[in-house]
Amino acid sequence: MGTATLGKLDSLYWLGRYIERVYQSINMYKSTYDRLIDQDAELYKGECEKMGIPDNFTSAQDFAWKIAFDTDNPLSIISNLYRAYDNAMVMRDEISSETLAYVHLALAEIKRGKKSEAPLMELQNVEDLIFAFWGCLDDKVDNESVRNTVKIGKRVERLDILLRRDADREDLQREVSRLVARIDTTCLPYNRKALLYAAAMVEDDSSDYEDIKKMVWDIVPPFL
Amino acid sequence: MQELNKHVKSINHLLERYGVRFGIYKDGVFKEQLFPFDPIPRVIGKEEWDEIEAGLIQRVTALNLFLSDIYGEKKIVKDGVIPPEFIFSSSGYLTACEGLKTPKGIASHISGIDLVQGKDGKWYILEDNLRIPSGASYPLIARDLCRTASPGTFAGTHVADNRDYPKMLRDTMDYVSTGGLNVILTPGRYNAAFFEHSYFAEKTGAVLVYNTDLTVEDDKVYLKTAAGNQRVGAIYRRTSDEYLDPLAFNPESLIGVPGLFQAMRKGNVAILNAPGNGVADDKGIYYFVPKMVEYYLGEECKTNNAPTYLPYYEEDKKYVLDHFDDLVIKDVAEAGGYGVVFGNTLTKEKKADFIELIKTEPRRFIAQEVIDFVDLDILDEDGVTLIPRKADLRAYVLTGEDVRVWKSGLTRFSRNPDSFIVNSSQGGGFKDTWVLQH
Known part of the structure; x- marks a missing residue:
């Protein structure tokens, strides 16, 4: 990526992070929503706590709608998709119109879900479009460094979410090793020490998740 | 063409898919909206087009000669063809450009000429746009999407393929480049035409850049990349003159590149279009264009101005x-x-x-x-009824090694039945323009 400016690297990296955040959020939403229908109406409170989402919701229904579709809530799925869109649309020349199209379509789809009586249908479509986005990125973007910068964003985001959700150490190890394998194929300014520490910590059963989390946040510090 | 009307839903879906939008500020708030597209193209026959093309080549050639002259010897003023007031009181005339020599002597590389066809069948020029004429991306992508949605429409129609515009643009940049990267300088994503900036960057292989991505050192322009500075040879700028360089023009500009104009003056970078072109597309100067053609080319003007x-x-x-x-x-x-x-x-x-x-x-x-220009049919919202609306045509003339007219153009129409105003910023829509090859 010979002509990558820091601004472009930043947008590509955050595009990957937000797309992954949307994907992971939809997955969590699907399982929570299902249980909210007829099981534990208070269940969402625990989810909020785990993900650091302020519980300003009045009911399970209020949570279910707002966390998916409320554009005034910066933590909602739709808000995160907008952030992905903001980063994608300025990268048309790098990721191609074809790849960008899947972000446009996902946004159109989630907007339709706002009025739906069965929002999981539209969210399923958004998830499908995210898969298509990744496939298209691999197929249409020749520049490996561009592809990998977006994927590094995805890996860092996934690692962050896994840590928040107290995932198995095995899952953490897999994600860290993917990060290590790919990060040097990009021009991203990153903190190698933090990456190596994080890699060592996930291997060490005695290390605390909170400490790993802090280390992960340091891997790609804000560089703009 | 009737076939195309049946596919309007698919075409609109594709326009949404590819984010074919333009930005607009309403009450100070930026909003992106789809540019309303009508699938029925404007069709121009070969002979008619040949005449338009010859006229536009002549007109843009004269306008380029005028720009070189006006920032140089000013012979046209000295010879009394144009009163000096029309030059020096024009807001588009920039004293900073006095003596400016543009690479290869071209100032207007991308010219957008607005025409209308009167009910008498004659084409009239309404305006010359020589600063940063926008809009070519819309018929370009629309053609692609229409061919996808309704391939049968195009079989045997002998329509000139308009998808060569990115190549024409790239050739133009390459021709005037002083060596180095081609870049497209955008004022940012909240610019009305950002879609076009990013789309052309993708299609021409130029690098889309913001002002902060560029730096000027020793009167040379560089792109600041993560791997170090890279020399820039041609800048297709979509930022207006006054904001282009705070050291040369508006000192309060936050979207300019300090020192850019000096780099251009030294011949170290080509800026497309050159600063100062506003003096030639001033509505007052428009009156004198036929006189320019006679003065510089010794030919009778082939294009008609509106009286x-x-x-x-x-x-x-x-x-x-x-x-x-x-x-x-x-x-x-x-x-x-x-x-x-x-x-x-x-x-x-x-x-x-x-x-x-x-x-x-x-x-x-x-x-x-007031030229009573012809109405073109557009599809009503029901997708079936045809209704007549006023429409103009923006033709694009690219000047590099040769002066070439793109065999297409942006046909804009008014959606208001009582209006002659076709601009997108005022609610107008657009059509593709087909130029027939036979």
């Missing part, structure tokens, strides 16, 4: 005041359909005020006969 009057001349002023209700009056400092007044639409009081303004500031206005 135009300059209140600056006493005789014309008298005509304008006597025929006020029959004329359209344009403020030379405005663009985008703003500052256009149809004499017969004003109340008695407003008319009196306007006439007073013309008397006190005659240089500020031009008046033109």
Whole structure:
């Protein structure tokens, strides 16, 4: 990526992070929503706590709608998709119109879900479009460094979410090793020490998740 | 073409898919919206196009000669063809550009010429846009999407393929480049035409850049990449003159590149289009374009201007005041359909005020006969009924090694049945323009 400016690297990296955040959020939403229908109406409170989402919701229904579709809530799925869109649309020349199209379509789809009586249908479509986005990125973007910068964003985001959700150490190890394998194929300014520490910590059963989390946040510090 | 109408839903879906939008500020808030597209193309036959093409090549050639002259020897003023007031009081005339020598002597690389076809069948030039004419991306992508949605429509139609525009643009940049990268400089994603900037970057292989991505060192322009600075040879800028370089123009500009103009002056970078072109597409100068053609090329002008009057001349002023209700009056400092007044639409009081303004500031206005231009059919919202609407055509003329007219163009139409104003910023829509090869 010979002509990558820091601004472009930043947008590509955050595009990957937000797309992954949307994907992971939809997955969590699907399982929570299902249980909210007829099981534990208070269940969402625990989810909020785990993900650091302020519980300003009045009911399970209020949570279910707002966390998916409320554009005034910066933590909602739709808000995160907008952030992905903001980063994608300025990268048309790098990721191609074809790849960008899947972000446009996902946004159109989630907007339709706002009025739906069965929002999981539209969210399923958004998830499908995210898969298509990744496939298209691999197929249409020749520049490996561009592809990998977006994927590094995805890996860092996934690692962050896994840590928040107290995932198995095995899952953490897999994600860290993917990060290590790919990060040097990009021009991203990153903190190698933090990456190596994080890699060592996930291997060490005695290390605390909170400490790993802090280390992960340091891997790609804000560089703009 | 009827076939195409059946696929309007699919085409609109594709337009949404590819984010074919333009930005607009309403009450200070930026909003992106789809540019309404009508699938029925404007069709121009080969012979008719050949005439238009020859006229446009001649016109743009003369305008480029005018720009070199006006920032150089000013022979056209010295020879009394154009009064100096029309040059030096024009807001588009930039003293900073005096003596400027552009790479390969070209100032207007991408010219957008607005035409209308009168009911008499003749084509009239309404405006020359030589600064940063936008819009070519819309018929370009629309053609692609229409071919996807309705391939049968195009079988055997002999329509000139318009998808060569990115190559034409790239050739133009390469021709004037002083060596190094081609970049497209955008004012940012909240610019009305950001879609176009990013789309052309993708299609031409140029790098889309913001002002902060560029730096000037030793009067040379560099792109600041993560791997170090890289030399820039040609900048297709989509930032207007006044904001381009705070050291040369508006010192308060936050979207310019300090030192850029000096780098250009030294011949170290090509800027497309060159700063200072506003002096040639000023609505007042428009009146003189046929005279320019005769003066520089020794030829009779092949394009028709709409009959135009300059209140600056006493005789014309008298005509304008006597025929006020029959004329359209344009403020030379405005663009985008703003500052256009149809004499017969004003109340008695407003008319009196306007006439007073013309008397006190005659240089500020031009008046033109209202050309009753042809209506084109558009599909009504029901997707079936055809309704007539006023439409113009923006043709794109690219000047590099040769002067070439893109065999297509942006046909803009008014969605309001009573309006002649077709600009997208005022709610207009667009059509593709087909040029037939046989």
